[in-house]
Amino acid sequence: MKGNEFLNKMELVDPAYIEAADAAPTMKKKLWTGWRAAVAACLCLVLLAGTAAAVSGGGTWLVEIFSGRGGDETGYELGANIEKFPVSGLSKNLQMISEAIVYQYETTTIYSSWAPGHWMERNFSADEAWAFIGLSSLQKPDWDLEEWYNELDVFGDADTGRIEQILISTGYQVNDVRLEARAEIFTENFDDEMRIRWITEKDISFTETIRPTPGGNFCQIIASSANERGYLMLDGYLVENGVLYNLHISYQEQDAARAEELLHQWADMF
DSSP states (O other), X not given: OOOOOOOOHHHHSOHHHHHHTTTSOXXXXXXXXXXXXXXXXXXXXXXXXXXXXXXXXXXXXXXXEEEEETTTEEXXXXXXXXXXXXXXXXXXXXXXXXXXXXXXXXXXXXXXXXXXXXXXXXSOOHHHHHHHHOOTTOOOOOOOSOOOEEEXXXXXXXXXXXXXXXXXXXXXXXXXXXXXXXXXXXXXXXXXXXXXXXXXXSSOOEEEEEEEOTTSOEEEEEEEOOOTTSEEEEEEEEEXXXXXXXXXXXXXXXXXXXXXXXXXXXXXXX
């Protein structure tokens, strides 16, 4: 049996961050891939035709904005041109996680905070997480903000330990603006289709803009309207050297200018 569930990403976030963001927009990222199609609330991607990428000019592009799907579901789908990296290009420490994935699956009968095929570490700083991965093309944003939390997640096949996906998440808070920066890597072992899908509560609308970066890249920006609690969402997506980067920001209207400024700072690092 294959370890065929990715952990609900909301369970992976530092509990302190979840508590503080309780009033923020209720958003879920869903994974729709072959044998993972039933698993909800997880960051994922889809490799679509390269011609679609030309619409946005960058590594990600808008596939669809939808409302009323599945009852009250509202959200959007994106495509992305990412690279599948050889596991041999990762650090020896990261490669050894294969053994931990298999051991967990063989010795654990009850899965609570992690799913079969998933390994997680919350005791790294962002610098330590980047070093642990050891991928030369991975780019750590040089951001002068205090880190709130860091998390490194490795997903793979529970039976064989083959590493398929690596995710680094770093949380920040600037006054009342909450941010989470993510870098996601897929390996040669990931052979399903991939799709970014945000799903949230009803009556939320989205707008898209494209921002060129000083380095010649393009950042795709998706902004939401306010929910009933007054919180808005701002997401930036870009692909640099085959790695998907995402900045998620939750804020209220009075902090809109600061949230936009922070997103532009982040995008301009690439």
